[in-house]
Amino acid sequence: MLSLSSEPRGPFTVVRVSGHLDLTARDQFDQYLTAARRGSPRLIIDMSEVTFMDTGCLAVIVGHYKRLAVAGGLILAGARYRPAKALWITGLAYRLPLYDSVDEAIAADGGGALTVGEEPPADQQLPATS
Numbered sequence: 176m177l178s179l180s181s182e183p184r185g186p187f188t189v190v191r192v193s194g195h196l197d198l199t200a201r202d203q204f205d206q207y208l209t210a211a212r213r214g215s216p217r218l219i220i221d222m223s224e225v226t227f228m229d230t231g232c233l234a235v236i237v238g239h240y241k242r243l244a245v246a247g248g249l250i251l252a253g254a255r256y257r258p259a260k261a262l263w264i265t266g267l268a269y270r271l272p273l274y275d276s277v278d279e280a281i282a283a284d285g286g287g288a289l290t291v292g293e294e295p296p297a298d299q300q301l302p303a304t305s
Contacts, residue, residue, distance in 0.1 A: 177204065181214075183215065192221065193225070194225070225254070240271060252277045
């Protein structure tokens, strides 16, 4: 079961994801992110409650990351290795901005200091192993 919600946090819209991001949730996830982008060109996807993610939903994230690269940016927060293993297997955990929590992502951005496509410092990225 997938649960999605969002809230404004400063210059960002934070999209909270809870549950499985799999084939059955892909379209719902994509449509939700599309609607959230209309509210703000800067998104943080809070993945702290994701229990599983497949590569199809990872492709959705990458698609939105590319669309937002020009307008604002997309940051991932709270992704854990085991449920979101696809991020590490594909190497995208090292290419997409990734923070331990939403609060860390917002603090690191400083209201605009993190440029689009810039990775957070290595010590703020999640480790490649669990």
